[in-house]
Amino acid sequence: MNAKPNERPQRPWFSSGPTAKRPGWSSQALPHDLLGRGIRAPEVVARFAHGLKLTREVLEVPEDWVLVYVPGSDTGAVEAVLWSMLGERAVQVMAYENFGHQWATAVRDHLKLEPDVLAAPWGRLPDLSRVDPEKDLVFPWNGTTSGVCVPNADFISADRKGLAICDATSAAFAMPLDWARLDVVTFSFQKALGGEAGLGVAALSPRAVERLDRYESPRPVPKVLRLRDDKGFDRALATGSMINTFSVWTLEDWIDALEWAKGVGGLSALIARTQANAAALDAWVERTPWIDWLAEDPATRSTTSVCLKFVDPRVEAMDEAGRQALVKRMKALLEGEGAAFDVESHRNAPAGLRVWCGCTVETADIEALTPWLDWAFATVLSE
Secondary structure, eight states: OOOOOSOOOSSOBOOSSSOOOOTTOOGGGSOOTTTTSOTTSHHHHHHHHHHHHHHHHHHTOOTTOEEEEEESHHHHHHHHHHHHHTTSSOEEEEESSHHHHHHHHIIIIISOOOOEEEEOOTTOOOOGGGOOTTSEEEEESEETTTTEEOSOSTTSOTTOSSOEEEEOTTTTTTSOOOGGGOSEEEEETTSTTOOOSSEEEEEEOHHHHHHHHHOOOSSOOOGGGOOEETTEEOGGGGGTOOSSOOOHHHHHHHHHHHHHHHHTTSHHHHHHHHHHHHHHHHHHHHHOTTEEESSSSGGGBOSSEEEEEEOOHHHHTSOHHHHHHHHHHHHHHHHHTTSOBSOBOOTTSOSEEEEEOSTTSOHHHHHHHHHHHHHHHHHHHHO
């Protein structure tokens, strides 16, 4: 008989998006006074501007960069940048997980450009030496669906002519970003700080703003993705003005998360919390014979969306459908016990487990989770 562990995680939320709320979160802590106000009311615009200011402070964005809100979470932020900025130069896209492949498809099929796609199989990075400083580059810093991240930004030339456009949604607030090697950084509320979904942020370097000022996309850009007005970069967006009607509740929740982040010590503390969580999960993987990291190179293993693969011979002998059924059954067992929610791999990734280890998760909960993973795996194989 496979005995159940005695202790459950106090906060069994390990989803990779939306991620766990900050410790101690309560909806009652959020201000309610602006709910129902017009989105253009001065008090509302000021509150959105305050959110941008806090975001800059906590993420330590360089002073000469600008930040804008974009609808549609990180996906909307990336799409706004692609539609508004690409086409002046040849484009490279790094595709080593689901979203990199999506950006490659968007550039090729929807923008009608001919990207040079730097692809790699699940668990690996592409050949970074192929990155061309003459071309615009689109890449995810951290592959949320593969658990593979770039170890640094040294592969991006300091003297590049193209723009480095970084989808950093599962890296921002959790991993150091080399701002000097980047030109656009996008992320969403719903990842590293556990905010509500629906809003994204695009941080733009002076080089990116200059591109928007100088270059007008030859394609029609939908209003909700439009970063330019008739004069160039729409600078009102950098003051808290919104492209369309955004959720004030979502914004207040984001501000709450940022204030918590400042209170625990800022960016360095957020990164340290993330690393401690990942280390606790890594220690379990090291001693567990049936599981391994999907990321093959330790230097490229994510500390946020940790993706794991089965290496037990009985599971390796299954076809993909059998492995998916195993994951589905493990998920049902864990959630039925209230021990862990949403630890299955992304639907487009190989069958496996994915555990969010970002800063809003407590290390004690990671440590309490792992015996339940052992229990669920053993239970499924004995059924």
